[in-house]
Amino acid sequence: MPKIVNSWNDFDPLKHAIVGRADMSVIPPEEPATSEKVPVDSEMRGMWGPRPTETVEKANAQLDNYVKVLEKHGVKVDRPTPLQWNQEIKTPDFRTESGMTQMPPRDILLTIGNEIIASANSFRCRYFEYLAYWPLMNEYFENDPEFKWTQAPRPRLTDKSYKHNYYDEKISLEERLERTANKDFVTTEVEPMWDAADVMRMGKDLFIQHGLTTNRKAMEWFKRYYPDLRVHSVNFPGDPYPIHIDATFVPLRPGLIINNPHRPLPVEQRKIFEANDWQIVEAAKPAHDNPPPLCYSSVWLSMNCLVLDHKTVIVEESEVYQAEQMDKLGMNVIPVPFRDAYAFGGGLHCATADVYREGSMEDYFP
Ligand code: NVA
Numbered sequence: 001m002p003k004i005v006n007s008w009n010d011f012d013p014l015k016h017a018i019v020g021r022a023d024m025s026v027i028p029p030e031e032p033a034t035s036e037k038v039p040v041d042s043e044m045r046g047m048w049g050p051r052p053t054e055t056v057e058k059a060n061a062q063l064d065n066y067v068k069v070l071e072k073h074g075v076k077v078d079r080p081t082p083l084q085w086n087q088e089i090k091t092p093d094f095r096t097e098s099g100m101t102q103m104p105p106r107d108i109l110l111t112i113g114n115e116i117i118a119s120a121n122s123f124r125c126r127y128f129e130y131l132a133y134w135p136l137m138n139e140y141f142e143n144d145p146e147f148k149w150t151q152a153p154r155p156r157l158t159d160k161s162y163k164h165n166y167y168d169e170k171i172s173l174e175e176r177l178e179r180t181a182n183k184d185f186v187t188t189e190v191e192p193m194w195d196a197a198d199v200m201r202m203g204k205d206l207f208i209q210h211g212l213t214t215n216r217k218a219m220e221w222f223k224r225y226y227p228d229l230r231v232h233s234v235n236f237p238g239d240p241y242p243i244h245i246d247a248t249f250v251p252l253r254p255g256l257i258i259n260n261p262h263r264p265l266p267v268e269q270r271k272i273f274e275a276n277d278w279q280i281v282e283a284a285k286p287a288h289d290n291p292p293p294l295c296y297s298s299v300w301l302s303m304n305c306l307v308l309d310h311k312t313v314i315v316e317e318s319e320v321y322q323a324e325q326m327d328k329l330g331m332n333v334i335p336v337p338f339r340d341a342y343a344f345g346g347g348l349h350c351a352t353a354d355v356y357r358e359g360s361m362e363d364y365f366p
Contacts, residue, residue: 211242
């Protein structure tokens with residue numbers, strides 16, 4: 001039987017991926033972890049309910065087009081099975097009014113070698129999001145005898161998992177940055193919590209962002225679960241809303257990373273890259289001053305690109321500065337329109353999860 005699942009990084013030749021769907025997406029109601037993550041000036045503050053049908057259709061049209069582009073470039077694409085998210089989410093420990101989406105698989109699924117792990121997300125509304133991927137996981141399990149189908153320990157997400165009164169609308173940007181610098185986040189350390197999009201995979205090394213969606217106990221869990229890998233906790237003090245590493249620190253090929261200039265990696269944490277002759281380049285400025293309507297993410301989705309191989313990258317069509325920079329860095333750029341999908345959970349990288357990339361576990365930082 002063939003090997004279906006294999007991926008050790010974000011830049012080796014991509015052959016098989018999952019692309020999300022926008023169907024039945026909901027803007028979730030406020031819960032202990034979410035208000036901290038919605039910027040104070042966001043139009044989404046206090047708003048919740050099913051996303052307007054017209055926006056779902058537009059997002060799906062761009063997602064479907066993205067699938068066609070990937071297929072044209074030799075990537076097999078699978079899609080999740082949407083669930084009705086406009087219903088109560090309830091466990092013995094908590095209850096919230098609705099789920100969210102199955103648009104960004106990158107937040108939920110982490111592929112490491114022949115294993116796909118479903119994450120331990122800290123948002124209560126995302127508690128059952130993994131179910132949208134279970135039909136695919138089952139299919140891989142039935143057809144690839146080496147595939148390891150894993151669920152990380154489920155967090156209980158009781159009130160003890162969050163700092164209460166952490167967030168106050170009056171908090172200034174400076175205070176937020178101070179908290180990020182002090183690694184003071186809304187989640188507590190009672191249990192491991194992590195979003196898959198906080199993990200940057202680099203063969204033998206995992207660089208994991210410590211921020212609003214991933215806590216220190218998660219780092220410890222990764223260390224024990226993968227004793228043969230090296231786990232590095234990274235943080236970006238310039239980011240007042242540190243969620244997910246893929247609009248902050250994005251590898252393009254072995255030896256080259258683009259870094260959000262507003263969120264530079266601290267000097268101390270750069271050493272491992274410098275010692276191994278990796279170049280960290282400031283990413284180009286975004287082409288837009290604001291994210292599209294009803295979007296949680298920042299304009300820095302400009303750098304949330306999908307690398308197809310060491311010389312080819314997909315960049316959002318309107319992000320002309322980012323595309324130009326990629327070109328200068330020696331990459332062939334494939335432009336794909338995607339802004340209508342941003343509101344559903346992110347950009348071109350967020351909207352995918354790796355199933356198969358060629359290559360094996362390399363040691364880039366010996
Ligand atoms: N916090 C990030 C999310 C990127 C996927 C941003 O909006 O910049």
